[in-house]
Amino acid sequence: MVWLWQNLELVLGLALDHARLSVAPVLVSFIASIPLGWLANQSRVLRTILLTLGGVLFTIPSIALFVTLPVILGTRILDEINVVVALSIYAVAVMVRGSADAFASVSKDVIGSSTAVGYSRWGRFWGVELPLAGPVLLASLRVVSVTTVSLLSVGSLIGVTTLGYLFLDGYQRSFPTEVVIGIAFTVIIALIFDAVLVTIGRILMPYTRALPTSSRASVTRVAAEVTS
Amino acid sequence: MSIEFRSVTKRFADETVAVDDFSLLIPSRKTTVLVGSSGCGKTTLLRMINRMVDPSSGVITIDDEDIATVEPVALRRRIGYVMQNSGLLPHRKVVDNVATVPLLNGVPKAEARERALELLDTVGLDRALADRYPSQLSGGQQQRVGVARGLAADPNILLMDEPFGAVDPIVRSELQHELIRLQRELGKTVVFVTHDIDEAFLLGDQVVILEKGAKIAQQGHPREILANPATEFVASFIGADRGKRRLAPVAAAATGDDVLLVDGTGYAAGVISAPGGKLAYSISDKTDQAGDA
Numbered sequence A: 001m002v003w004l005w006q007n008l009e010l011v012l013g014l015a016l017d018h019a020r021l022s023v024a025p026v027l028v029s030f031i032a033s034i035p036l037g038w039l040a041n042q043s044r045v046l047r048t049i050l051l052t053l054g055g056v057l058f059t060i061p062s063i064a065l066f067v068t069l070p071v072i073l074g075t076r077i078l079d080e081i082n083v084v085v086a087l088s089i090y091a092v093a094v095m096v097r098g099s100a101d102a103f104a105s106v107s108k109d110v111i112g113s114s115t116a117v118g119y120s121r122w123g124r125f126w127g128v129e130l131p132l133a134g135p136v137l138l139a140s141l142r143v144v145s146v147t148t149v150s151l152l153s154v155g156s157l158i159g160v161t162t163l164g165y166l167f168l169d170g171y172q173r174s175f176p177t178e179v180v181i182g183i184a185f186t187v188i189i190a191l192i193f194d195a196v197l198v199t200i201g202r203i204l205m206p207y208t209r210a211l212p213t214s215s216r217a218s219v220t221r222v223a224a225e226v227t228s
Numbered sequence B: 001m002s003i004e005f006r007s008v009t010k011r012f013a014d015e016t017v018a019v020d021d022f023s024l025l026i027p028s029r030k031t032t033v034l035v036g037s038s039g040c041g042k043t044t045l046l047r048m049i050n051r052m053v054d055p056s057s058g059v060i061t062i063d064d065e066d067i068a069t070v071e072p073v074a075l076r077r078r079i080g081y082v083m084q085n086s087g088l089l090p091h092r093k094v095v096d097n098v099a100t101v102p103l104l105n106g107v108p109k110a111e112a113r114e115r116a117l118e119l120l121d122t123v124g125l126d127r128a129l130a131d132r133y134p135s136q137l138s139g140g141q142q143q144r145v146g147v148a149r150g151l152a153a154d155p156n157i158l159l160m161d162e163p164f165g166a167v168d169p170i171v172r173s174e175l176q177h178e179l180i181r182l183q184r185e186l187g188k189t190v191v192f193v194t195h196d197i198d199e200a201f202l203l204g205d206q207v208v209i210l211e212k213g214a215k216i217a218q219q220g221h222p223r224e225i226l227a228n229p230a231t232e233f234v235a236s237f238i239g240a241d242r243g244k245r246r247l248a249p250v251a252a253a254a255t256g257d258d259v260l261l262v263d264g265t266g267y268a269a270g271v272i273s274a275p276g277g278k279l280a281y282s283i284s285d286k287t288d289q290a291g292d293a
């Protein structure tokens, strides 16, 4: 605790950087996954391709990504962009699956009846499919947000300032307090992100509790799937 | 707003011929009921009217306009559609569900809401239900909301696909009589699909009995069909549920072939031909049932 007070400025600075760098991958994955997840439900072939691609991307070792991205992106090896892009790739890989499941959870009857009363394809997507896929999308996004916040620590290995610095430094100096504080702040950031997502979900989707149980059940199922 | 099918055939991608050379005139401002057993093509016929399904061949017209030339989304917005299990949007409150089509048509929100509340009155729903979600209503209430939504854009045509199929018999009978009352007030061109012959005779000004492939076994006013079933198939179809109707043959004509039927209260229910003394029971049409009640 004494150490924390003495180094509060350093820790808070790292925490802010950590939080700042986590936002982009979560946002990017959310936005990218919506068209991809919708596409995955348009044909079986597309679904297989997209989900396989997601699976493959997720298995690329992070260090390999960190080294190759500068070459591909033309960035400096220590640029924080590399970490953000790498984590965005993982986040998208996970979200594609979640989003495909989210759109699959929308009842075909409801889609059919909304078409029958005169929704255009575009109007139906925004007015029916997206709002109904929303709760399952949110469940996946919460998993992705926690994962991103915790994975970001790895960035310290290539010199990007994140809370991971506290793990490395504490480890090198055999100073467990620093490691524990690093972990604690990572968890706090993850919890704050989660709370923000849940709150946004409540505001945008007040109907969640009124949805049929089947789609609520798939929320828990998806959460279990993407984490396993 | 009369609807006409001219030699319409629908062959699905898997070669199933759901509708085979079907022709029918559906008169304006009357209720036409398509009735037949499961898989005979009723839903396919209905969905061809609002272009959810397009015919493989043949022409469908509404007031002599070929609907193949009408943009489907625009067409659907001027045709009411009510289906089994209501088909309501689970994430929209009751009032917003009812207002769906007017909102799609660009009616201002406040106006659409006000009209939706009036429609709740029309279909006999308490306005207090307006802010509930569909899952918070009973099946019967959901169907009423479905009907209100179907009426919201004040369409001339109302398509109903087994709208009362999933509710219990008492609520079903309530909804049926509500529809008869509504239809008396509104005079829409209603096309109603059911596999329940009682429902067909109760609601229909014109009843069309279908066999597989949407082949018309017989069409006409319930009284004509009751008095004169065209085929064995029709006779057995309209006589399928004899117990419930408590009908009894009371008199045989001189030829021994015609039998007069009365229902439990003594009203004449219909006349059937029963060659060789083989009886197929018939049922009362709506006037008789009204007398029954």
Ligand SMILES: Nc1ncnc2c1ncn2[C@@H]1O[C@H](COP(=O)(O)OP(=O)(O)OP(=O)(O)O)[C@@H](O)[C@H]1O
Pocket: B012, B013, B014, B016, B017, B018, B036, B037, B038, B039, B040, B041, B042, B043, B044, B045, B195
């Ligand atoms: N999209 C489709 N693709 C292939 N076959 C179809 C399709 N829709 C319906 N059919 C077939 O067409 C036939 C008629 O179906 P339809 O849904 O019109 O019957 P229905 O009279 O409404 O039956 P039910 O009373 O069970 O609702 C059935 O054999 C059905 O399997």
Ligand SMILES: [Mg+2]
Pocket: B042, B043, B044, B161
């Ligand atoms: Mg059907």
